[in-house]
Amino acid sequence: NAGVTQTPKFRILKIGQSMTLQCAQDMNHNYMYWYRQDPGMGLKLIYYSVGAGITDKGEVPNGYNVSRSTTEDFPLRLELAAPSQTSVYFCASSPTMSANQPQHFGDGTRLSIL
């Protein structure tokens, strides 16, 4: 039972490079989320999706793009990496968007932009 799987676990990028963080879930959840966690801070919502083909911005969407072509996958793309995007990125999923059905998180991708 894999749950939410994120790849890669670690990555170092140079300023201006681009990359895609992968997220896949096997629980058939409609709702998926991307968060970032900076040191000493809580998780902040970047983007979320309520189903295949439907995405919306969260609290900190600038510099990121997402797509949701299938229920299982929700990749996050950084087009022009900047040092401010150095962070730990978490993907999560839930069956509904109601908070009383808690989100399930992946183990994160630690990204450094140098």
Next chain:
Amino acid sequence: DQQVKQNSPSLSVQEGRISILNCDYTNSMFDYFLWYKKYPAEGPTFLISISSIKDKNEDGRFTVFLNKSAKHLSLHIVPSQPGDSAVYFCAASALQGSSNTGKLIFGQGTTLQVKP
């Protein structure tokens, strides 16, 4: 504008004693609160939650108390065990009726260390 605050970055307690982690919020539209636990190099995992219609919810060694008038909640762990050493995040959401509906707003986290 930090809507959910955990003002204690860290807490250290002796094994067997009580751990009390605190969380304050500012948005009166929040009506559902959750605690997540996070070990190093892992994602957060759901621990316990409480609806605003209750003032207490208990699950084994873990109890969450909610004081709506003070906009304050706390997580009690009794007795504390070394395996409880982790970062604990408080999160809040609005079940309905606001722009935050369904979205989780997290506090900064409190690192709990339980000493054997």
